[in-house]
Amino acid sequence: MKFEHFAINVPNAKAVSLWYEEHLGLTVKKKMSEAPYMTFLADDSGTVMLEIYSNPKGETLGFETLHPLAVHLALVSEDPASDKTRLIAAGATEFSDDILPDGSHLVMLRDPWGICLQLCKRAIPMI
Numbered sequence: 001m002k003f004e005h006f007a008i009n010v011p012n013a014k015a016v017s018l019w020y021e022e023h024l025g026l027t028v029k030k031k032m033s034e035a036p037y038m039t040f041l042a043d044d045s046g047t048v049m050l051e052i053y054s055n056p057k058g059e060t061l062g063f064e065t066l067h068p069l070a071v072h073l074a075l076v077s078e079d080p081a082s083d084k085t086r087l088i089a090a091g092a093t094e095f096s097d098d099i100l101p102d103g104s105h106l107v108m109l110r111d112p113w114g115i116c117l118q119l120c121k122r123a124i125p126m127i
Contacts (some may be wrong), residue, residue, distance in 0.1 A: 005049035013037035013054040061074035064114025080119040
């Protein structure tokens, strides 16, 4: 099997999906203009998607209170330092910025809604 998508229920799906489109470069594959505002966003490989929606039938997590090791979205970044600067200017906040012993550069941010985003530049790419 392969992943099709990972889904998160958020209080303001329209705003979150728009921010991810504008600032993470994710591409809309399907978008509902009415509640629950279900949006499927694909990465630049076009093979993995993130579904964002606001559905009152399910709970939303308090992402801002969760430690990034509990849940985060990891994205490949060719230049984590400049991506970090750009995303902070767009409303993200920094949690950590680490260079691992193998030379990998990992930056952990929170988007404006508290969802953790990890920017990864691996010394040896994993995918």
